Amino acid sequence: MSKLAQLQAALAALDPLHLEVLDESHMHSRGLETHYKVVIASPAFAGLNAVKRHQKVYASLGELTSQVHALALHTYTPEEWAQQGAAPDSPTCKGGSKRDA
Numbered sequence: 001m002s003k004l005a006q007l008q009a010a011l012a013a014l015d016p017l018h019l020e021v022l023d024e025s026h027m028h029s030r031g032l033e034t035h036y037k038v039v040i041a042s043p044a045f046a047g048l049n050a051v052k053r054h055q056k057v058y059a060s061l062g063e064l065t066s067q068v069h070a071l072a073l074h075t076y077t078p079e080e081w082a083q084q085g086a087a088p089d090s091p092t093c094k095g096g097s098k099r100d101a
C-alpha cells in the first residue's frame with residue numbers, strides 16, 4: 001500500500017466529511033513521498049482550536065508521522081468547510097535539503 005493510501009486510511013478514523021491527501025513531494029528536493037498536504041473536515045474538530053485539531057490528526061496517523069518529512073494540515077469543522085470550501089495553496093519550496101550541500 002502506498003504511503004498516500006496509508007495516510008488516507010488512517011485519517012478515515014476521524015470520520016471526515018471531506019478528505020484530501022495530496023503528495024506535494026514534487027515541489028521539494030527531498031525525494032518521493034516526503035511532503036504531504038492534508039485537507040480534512042470532520043465533526044471531531046468541533047470546539048477545538050488548531051493545536052488540538054492537529055493533535056487529533058497526529059494521533060490518528062500514529063507512527064506514519066515518522067515516515068513523512070513535512071505535513072501541511074488544514075483542518076475544518078463541517079460548518080467551516082461549507083463556508084470556506086477550499087484550503088490555501090501550498091507555498092513554493094524556497095530551500096534545499098542537507099543533501100544538496
